[in-house]
Amino acid sequence: xxxxxxxxxxxxxxxxxxxxxxxxxxxxxxxxxxxxxxxxxxxxxxxxxxxxxxxxxxxxxxxxxxxxxxxxxxxxxxxxxxxxxxxxxxxxxxxxxxxxxxxxxxxxxxxxxxxxxxxxxxxxxxxxxxxxxxxxxxxxxxxxxxxxxxxxxxxxxxxxxxxxxxxxxxxxxxxxxxxxxxxxxxxxxxxxxxxxxxxxxxxxxxxxxxxxxxxxxxxxxxxxxxxxxxxxxxxxxxxxxxxxxxxxxxxxxxxxxxxxxxxxxxxxxxxxxxxxxxxxxxxxxxxxxxxxxxxxxxxxxx
Numbered sequence: 697x698x699x700x701x702x703x704x705x706x707x708x709x710x711x712x713x714x715x716x717x718x719x720x721x722x723x724x725x726x727x728x729x730x731x732x733x734x735x736x737x738x739x740x741x742x743x744x745x746x747x748x749x750x751x752x753x754x755x756x757x758x759x760x761x762x763x764x765x766x767x768x769x770x771x772x773x774x775x776x777x778x779x780x781x782x783x784x785x786x787x788x789x790x791x792x793x794x795x796x797x798x799x800x801x802x803x804x805x806x807x808x809x810x811x812x813x814x815x816x817x818x819x820x821x822x823x824x825x826x827x828x829x830x831x832x833x834x835x836x837x838x839x840x841x842x843x844x845x846x847x848x849x850x851x852x853x854x855x856x857x858x859x860x861x862x863x864x865x866x867x868x869x870x871x872x873x874x875x876x877x878x879x880x881x882x883x884x885x886x887x888x889x890x891x892x893x894x895x896x897x898x899x900x901x902x903x904x905x906x907x908x909x910x911x912x913x914x915x916x917x918x919x920x921x922x923x924x925x926x927x928x929x930x931x932x933x934x935x936x937x938x939x940x941x942x943x944x945x946x947x948x949x950x951x952x953x954x955x956x957x958x959x960x961x962x963x964x965x966x967x968x969x970x971x972x973x974x975x976x977x978x979x980x981x982x983x984x985x986x987x988x989x990x991x992x993x994x995x996x997x998x
Contacts, residue, residue: 765829790835852948863991887909888908899951910987931968
């Protein structure tokens, strides 16, 4: 039996959405909050922090809860108990017939003998795949703990700016205001933004700042920033910035709207996804690292 190629499945899945002109990260990620496992309550991180909102967005699901078939079976049992259903009265509230799982993975690390350097050890990494279902694929009632942002927009912007200031200070990033273009200068580690009053809305202002700050993480995280407009490297960095900015904005209750020149990148992304089955794994990994670097900049511990 041939080994299933999960990387290719991920690429095909995103390609299908992009080829239809759908931009998954524009679809209101902020209403769901961080995606997490229904049994443990642990938030998904790394690649999965990016993949799961993409899955939910493409499928149109309004829940941020995920779990394995076993997890949802346990939830079904708990719901039966809560309803006082026993014996033949028990119902199945778990994963519904015909539902397709979504692939997520975690990196495993193992220390082994280094054959090229006798007496020394080296670390090897490999992906361990898991298959999860969204709450909306079950017979359970709708999720009730999704975020409802009743905090005024201007207050959310203040919280966003405060967090971005912490990140800038922690990473020696300079943010300058003026002119009519938003950009990140890699050599000088400076983000340039138009003055706040130049933007048409608070959301546009937050979107733009988040996008450029994601770019600014590239230097410390050693992403390849050598691309030129129109080439694969440049398009890949833009994809990281698009997805990363959407996730950062979501943490503060803002939608993310892609830039006007997005259409210029879609063909490049499709070509890259089609030509390299590991492309989406690389990109989502970069996005996860960038978002974590920004949002956890003020934490005392790594």
